[in-house]
Amino acid sequence: MYSAQGFEFDYAGVIIGRDLTWTPTGWATVRQANLDPDQRSAPSFDTLVRHTYRVLATRAMRGVVLYAEDPAINHLLEDLGVPVLEG
DSSP: OOOOOOOOEEEEEEEEEETTEETEEEEOOOOOGGHHHHHHHHTHHHHHHHHHHHHHHEEEEEEEEEESSSHHHHHHHHHHTTOOOOO
């Protein structure tokens, strides 16, 4: 569950859970890894998960730190030049 209304934060930290992964063919969602029963049972699960992380990652006014439980996402972010928090 999350809540972010407008631009509320100077800085934010977003942990991308195991419900969003990076594969050789692109982004993939994992319904079983999501802990929100409303999202998990939604027919539009894929869209909801992607939207959730997009909203959380764009609500800080000065900066955001991203960390993913999936090492492949952290490698992707590093390849894109995004500083990644070491886990």
